[in-house]
Amino acid sequence: MHSTEPVYFEFPEFKSSSRRDYWLDICLEILRAHRFIRKYNLRENQVNEALARAILGIFRYRAIREALHVFPSNYRTLLCFNLAESLPGGDMILETLSNRLAMMKYSSGRRDAFGSPNVKKQSVQPFFLLTLCTLGIMSCNEEDFNREGTFRLGEYCAGEISPLEAAVKESKQNTGRAVAAQATVDQVKVEGIDTNLAVLKELLYPLIESFDRLQHLVSWEDPWKSGLFLLLISYTIFRGWTRYILPCTFLSVASFMIWRRQTGKMGPLEAFKIVAPPTKNAVEQLLTLQDAVTQVEGLIQSVNIVLLKMRALLYGVIPQATEKVALMLVLVALALAFVPLNYILLFAFVECFTRNMPLRKESSARFMRRTREWWLRIPAAPVELIKSDDKKRR
Incomplete structure (x- = not known):
């Protein structure tokens, strides 16, 4: 995948190990987001939505660091692509996310009497990309928004949780078991x-x-x-x-x-x-x-x-x-x-x-x-x- 957008490098002064870890986490998040895009062969708007997820995670990560000054390591969970590499079942989460992005559409077609899009297949709207547009970080077309000025959210599952949420919950359960097992390993060393x-x-x-x-x-x-x-x-x-x-x-x-x-x-x-x-x-x-x-x-x-x-x-x-x-x-x-x-x-x-x-x-x-x-x-x-x-x- 070739891109014509410029690439900017920042060389901050690494004065402490926490600062080095902070920038390393951000670099890994960007690299793994692009690896995710190449692995699942995402195209156009799907690429923008995946990168928007990584950008919002980095913004939250930076905001918490600026607010707390002393940065706790558990806030690295805000970087979703970096976190999925270390979680048990993280590959299943990324696969489910790629399937969700495959259903993403911008054009909603005709609307019914309730204002919902009238499409044959369930579509997923670019929530993270439209969030960046709402915050003024990126520019989007007017047709991506409703007339009331709010953006449309997608993937509703009546009576059950979404596949992405189910994959995340299963990974959290497995993570808890792995942490408990690792605690027993540390005790017997x-x-x-x-x-x-x-x-x-x-x-x-x-x-x-x-x-x-x-x-x-x-x-x-x-x-x-x-x-x-x-x-x-x-x-x-x-x-x-x-x-x-x-x-x-x-x-x-x-x-x-x-x-x-x-x-x-x-x-x-x-x-x-x-x-x-x-x-x-x-x-x-x-x-x-x-x-x-x-x-x-x-x-x-x-x-x-x-x-x-x-x-x-x-x-x-x-x-x-x-x-x-x-x-x-x-x-x-x-x-x-x-x-x-x-x-x-x-x-x-x-x-x-x-x-x-x-x-x-x-x-x-x-x-x-x-x-x-x-x-x-x-x-x-x-x-x-x-x-x-x-x-x-x-």
Whole structure:
């Protein structure tokens, strides 16, 4: 959309953060009003009505600031286009507004005995544009006004609220819920790495406990329980019931949520009790953070080494190791092509679960040691670090 109107820039002195925020809100309102116009492809009078909304909002915004001097942030709601970007469901408000502007007409046609326009479709009059005309800010044609000197208002909904008002009310309700939810989030935020780790550990306690129980079964410290678990899972895989595990998990969680919804009280949820770790000063927290960063760096280095060794195997740096890996990949491909998936899963589960079995523990340990020794003999592919050219950045 091209415009021949001039553009004026004002460069005020930004003496404080409130003044910068004030002018930033006005600039964003103008930019988002034009984005709204381009997005919904408004034309002619619809563009003028949308810009008139933004202009009146900026006038109210400026008038309140001049009257109060100390400007509260909650008066930013006067800027409708800027506000719609941050409200829940703000896109629905703008879409409803665009539909309302699509029904806008200037010419009313013939009038009936009551002085109302006699049109086939419900029309919406440019209320904000005519307001600017009444205030003398803009010039309008005389046919846009009634003979009595008052302008016509549009979009009456008998017995119900207008779609735009309904969208705004729904957005206000969602905003209230979002603010209440954000208040609970701010209350449960804690400071300190150790404290956050303690909270995370308590929240993940069911998963950690399940993993510990699984580790106990895999270690074969209790052969009866481990054997029973092996038979149960093997029978499940053999019958092809593994595809029902995830749906059954979701149904169980949904059933628990519905049961708690029906039987639980409507009051607030009980606080999650966590034993706070001993407090640490700033230096101790920095040392803890440094240790965590060092561990993450070591993990990344290990991953890089694995990838570089895989690159060396891929390009045949060690021919014997490359031949063994290629032969293993061929066997895996043939198994995936000709052996049913259930049998492959069953074989993999039994092989991994029975490694610590008394009958296989020694042979499995020997096999894992030989595998680690073979992996250590594989060199990593070379890496060359090239410094970036500072002249190009400049």
